[in-house]
Amino acid sequence: MTDAQAPAGAAKDALIGMEDLDALSDRDAPFVQLFGFKTERIGFGEATIRLPYNKDHIRPGGTISGPAMMALADWAVYVAVMGAIGPVDLAVTTNLNINFLRKPAERDLIAEARLIKLGRRLAVGDVSIHPEGDDEMCAHVTATYSIPPQT
Numbered sequence: 785m786t787d788a789q790a791p792a793g794a795a796k797d798a799l800i801g802m803e804d805l806d807a808l809s810d811r812d813a814p815f816v817q818l819f820g821f822k823t824e825r826i827g828f829g830e831a832t833i834r835l836p837y838n839k840d841h842i843r844p845g846g847t848i849s850g851p852a853m854m855a856l857a858d859w860a861v862y863v864a865v866m867g868a869i870g871p872v873d874l875a876v877t878t879n880l881n882i883n884f885l886r887k888p889a890e891r892d893l894i895a896e897a898r899l900i901k902l903g904r905r906l907a908v909g910d911v912s913i914h915p916e917g918d919d920e921m922c923a924h925v926t927a928t929y930s931i932p933p934q935t
Contacts, residue, residue, distance in 0.1 A: 796828035799870035805863065808871055813859075819852065821859055829899035831863035834916075837892050847887045853913055854882055857925035860897035861909035865929050868902050872932060878906070879928040888922035889915040895925075905931055 800808075805823060809816040819841075825832040835841070835848075835856045843849040858877055865875050893913055901908040911925035 798826040798828050798867035800826060800866040802826065804871060805866065812873065815855065816859065819855055821856065823863060826863055826867045829864055829868040829902060831860050831867060831897045833860040833863060833895045833897070835893040835895070837890060848893065850882070850884065853893065853923050854880060856893060856895045857882060857897070857911040857913060857923070858927060860895040860911050861927040861929060864897040864899050864909055865907045868899055868907065869931060874932040875929050877927060878930045880925065882923055882925045884923050886920070886922050889918060892916040907931060
């Protein structure tokens, strides 16, 4: 993130809280409940999201499906963006790139997202996904979000 948004050594509070995020997801993001995402932490430009292990997310070959991991990463970056700019309904994904690094263990997946650039119109995030209890990544994601003009 640029120095203008997060000065070195100056921690900023998230601009959205858990209650507001829950209300937003209940109202406008039904896929959050469908996947079972659990928001564990929201910071200014940071978020930690859990995807509980569920056999419904398994694909042929016995691994968690790519679409489930992509949705996890996308939601994690969205939450990180909301933590930095507050609730903005029309902040949308413009690009998402995922590298599947290894088959994840049959456990919950943890996505740790952080914004690496926050501008007036775009936010770029980085996500590491790893199985619970294992620090080795099973997937790495970069994503760009478009931020609508402030009125």
